Amino acid sequence: MKIFFGTKAPVRILPTLGPISLWIALFVFAPVGVIIYFSFLPADSAGEISAGVSLKNYWLLLTGDTDYGKAILRSVLYAFITNMVCLGIGYPTAYWIARYGGRFKALLLFLVIAPSWSCYLVRIYALKQLVGYPGILNDFLLHLGVISSPINMLYTSTAVVFGLIYIWLPFMVLPIYASVEGINPALLEASLDLGASPGWQFWTVTLPLSKGGIFGGTILTFIPALGDWLVPLLIGGNKVWMAGNLIQHYFIVRGNLAIGSSMAVILTAAVVLLIYMCIKLGGEDAVERIV
């Protein structure tokens, strides 16, 4: 299928790109193909799969008396809020590091990256220990006499969104930092020389040139938030279900692979659409910025 340019190239491309292509085909594309296939298999409520092709699973997700549709809409809404708040905190942070970081740039960036590389379960737990009840903050406030009875800060939608922001914020900062840092300083000087005020310069030069970083950050924040299941499970106390919880529930708890697959396919479609939109809006730069 591939047409190679140059005569010697194919001989050298195969040993370098062969292993990864094979691996991606076997352990990424094949499993995705399999869940697409499974999502069309009819399954009864016990998860027993029978032969044939049906749209029953998808139909169930749309019209079922259960909360599927709600969970999907909730996921999209929460992921959107998370993304916007992360952009609101992440852009200034990235901008500030790039502009005023000076010789502390590396340290400041490190302080953003380090939490994101520690275990994500641990970070959720840390948040829970701090704001939950029994929890450190509640105990501290009770001790000071600021509050007379413990406040419930967990197990609400707000808590889930807050948890999502806390977990995914670092992934917004890095791509934006990279694109702000990559802006040619001559362009900024030119805009000042031509009479732009710093505020005007930001809106007309800096912001448009860091578009790739913003959409790259959106890919890295919106998508994981959309598919998150541990935050709603642990911070939402199993009350506020998102799409990821449904997938985990059907795959692991219920063992109903057909319905689980159809959920996963719908979520994948949403994700692919989102990536496509980000690339369209942010340009190829959005992809460059996320890696």
Added chain:
Amino acid sequence: MKSLRTDRLLLVLVVGGYLLLWGPIIVLGIFSFNSSAFGVKWESLTAKWYVELFQTSAIMDSVVRSLLIASVTTMVATGIGTIAGYGLFKYKFAGRRFLRLSILLPITVPYVIMAGALLVYFTQIIHVPLGYPTIIIAHISFSAPLAVFVTLGRMQRIDWSLEEASIDLGADRLTTWRKVTIPLLLPAIFASAVLIFPWSFNDFTITYFVAGVGTTTLPLYLYSMLQYSLKPVLINAISLIFIITPTIGILVLSYFQREKQFTR
């Protein structure tokens, strides 16, 4: 002039961002030295939970399993990923963009989807019993792409004329690879390994989906402790280890990068 108010707002947001990222982790770290078994009320300073941690054989076993999985994953993923990064950088061919996007796929799609897909694939299609092989295969699928993009990023800063010089001076392709290319790629290989090892060690979602009985890694063990609310303070102690390990990794990496900058 940019107003003072804008600057102040900017600083507030930045400080807020850092506080949000570090606050819970720092508090948790401090409370891991708390002598109270329930963890939320401060009693007195102690390191006894760390001692208990090392004496609990179930925890130590899970640490060994996690280390084993992370080591194999790091070696295979770094190997496959680095040469793929090299190939993607060096050769232009039709389908290159498609391949790039395909490699990006596993790291951009939510883990829960890919993990679920791998579970169905392993159990229903290729019938591999869940355990070490499935965990390691799944981990490689997610971390080899990381190595590809780390390598791609670094290759732009490498002086490739050295490779041509080697061939002009009469070395064959294999010798050039061994004596020139691989040494040039070493920083990329090192950077990939330093990122992949903690990633694999810390991964929860993917391991949770494809792990079988008897392959409880440290994050899985932690999850079961959380579920049954066993010894919260012990969890604090484990957590601190989880936070410190990648931190050291990144520090080593940045130190190494600085060394490189000086030598160039």
